Amino acid sequence: MLPITPIITSRSHRTARASRPALGLAAILALLVAGCGGKEPEQEQAAPPARDPNTPLAVASSGLSTPESVLWDDTRRVWYVSNINGSPTAKDDNGYILRLGPGLARLDSLPFINGADDDITLNAPKGLALQGDTLWVADIDMLRGFDVTTGTQVADVDLRRLRATFLNDVAVGNDGAIYITDSGIAFGADGAVTHPGLSRVFEVRNRTPRQAVVLPRESAANGIIWHPAMNAWLIVGFNTPNIYSWVTGAKEATVAGTGPGGADGIVVLADGSTLLTSWADSSVTLFFGGLTTTMRRGLNAPADLGYDARRGVIAVPLFSDNRVELWPVTSTPSATSVPLRP
Numbered sequence: 001m002l003p004i005t006p007i008i009t010s011r012s013h014r015t016a017r018a019s020r021p022a023l024g025l026a027a028i029l030a031l032l033v034a035g036c037g038g039k040e041p042e043q044e045q046a047a048p049p050a051r052d053p054n055t056p057l058a059v060a061s062s063g064l065s066t067p068e069s070v071l072w073d074d075t076r077r078v079w080y081v082s083n084i085n086g087s088p089t090a091k092d093d094n095g096y097i098l099r100l101g102p103g104l105a106r107l108d109s110l111p112f113i114n115g116a117d118d119d120i121t122l123n124a125p126k127g128l129a130l131q132g133d134t135l136w137v138a139d140i141d142m143l144r145g146f147d148v149t150t151g152t153q154v155a156d157v158d159l160r161r162l163r164a165t166f167l168n169d170v171a172v173g174n175d176g177a178i179y180i181t182d183s184g185i186a187f188g189a190d191g192a193v194t195h196p197g198l199s200r201v202f203e204v205r206n207r208t209p210r211q212a213v214v215l216p217r218e219s220a221a222n223g224i225i226w227h228p229a230m231n232a233w234l235i236v237g238f239n240t241p242n243i244y245s246w247v248t249g250a251k252e253a254t255v256a257g258t259g260p261g262g263a264d265g266i267v268v269l270a271d272g273s274t275l276l277t278s279w280a281d282s283s284v285t286l287f288f289g290g291l292t293t294t295m296r297r298g299l300n301a302p303a304d305l306g307y308d309a310r311r312g313v314i315a316v317p318l319f320s321d322n323r324v325e326l327w328p329v330t331s332t333p334s335a336t337s338v339p340l341r342p
């Protein structure tokens with residue numbers, strides 16, 4: 001029998017409250033285990049064969065090198081995939097960004113944006129965000145902008161004077177500014193992680209960066225996403241189980257819940273719940289109403305996921321396996337009845 005409910009439900013230490021209608025959580029949202037979202041209607045009368053719930057809808061494994069982040073462009077119906085290609089901190093000018101179709105097919109024989117090209121500087125691209133026609137890319141200590149139609153490099157926002165050390169995720173706020181996490185980490189020769197920099201968030205407005213908020217030093221801020229219903233940011237860290245919320249302009253972030261740790265990407269789903277990836281338990285984990293629920297395990301080093309709300313699918317880059325996997329997501333309207341809290 002195939003499991004249709006999430007694997008584990010755990011109550012956050014901070015938001016535990018007996019009266020909370022938590023029992024419905026398992027039913028609120030589950031990765032689809034049969035059938036797949038967004039499929040075109042079939043002409044045939046015969047039912048299609050049941051889909052193996054433990055098999056992704058699609059896999060991309062060609063031409064990837066240390067994929068860190070995937071972003072869905074709903075206007076152009078394209079996935080962008082950032083590829084570090086080498087060490088996450090090496091300024092080797094060989095990072096690149098691929099374009100994949102909705103079903104993860106390669107759209108270009110050569111990378112869409114390629115540090116190896118003479119007119120492109122891109123070292124170790126990580127988080128991606130789209131604002132108008134500009135694709136913003138975190139690149140160690142620079143925020144780089146590219147024309148999303150032509151791939152031309154159009155902006156380099158220098159965060160070196162602010163001592164950025166490990167820029168990680170990028171998101172566009174409701175205020176039109178761009179927000180970028182800095183994990184503040186470095187890797188020693190033996191691979192050990194140290195924290196020479198601050199874990200924090202930068203704000204870039206009119207291409208001018210400034211520090212927006214500092215998180216606990218060893219949290220290693222990673223994924224960041226604007227949550228419209230909470231009117232706040234959610235931030236997860238690679239070296240903390242805490243899920244932080246932060247109101248733009250506030251001096252501190254607060255702990256909104258606790259996840260499995262080792263978090264990388266975070267996305268807000270159509271119903272207001274969020275999904276985050278965790279290297280700690282190789283999972284995609286749901287965070288909603290202060291609760292976390294493991295939705296899927298077995299994803300090795302799952303980095304910064306992308307989300308196509310229209311089709312209800314996520315694309316998860318597997319950092320160490322040079323793969324991107326497409327998985328279905330489904331949710332029910334009842335999810336909106338669970339109160340959100342910043």
Ligand SMILES: [Ca+2]
Pocket residue numbers: 084085086087090092093094095123124
């Ligand atoms: Ca590189």
Ligand SMILES: [Ca+2]
Pocket residue numbers: 068126127168169222223264265303304
């Ligand atoms: Ca990341």
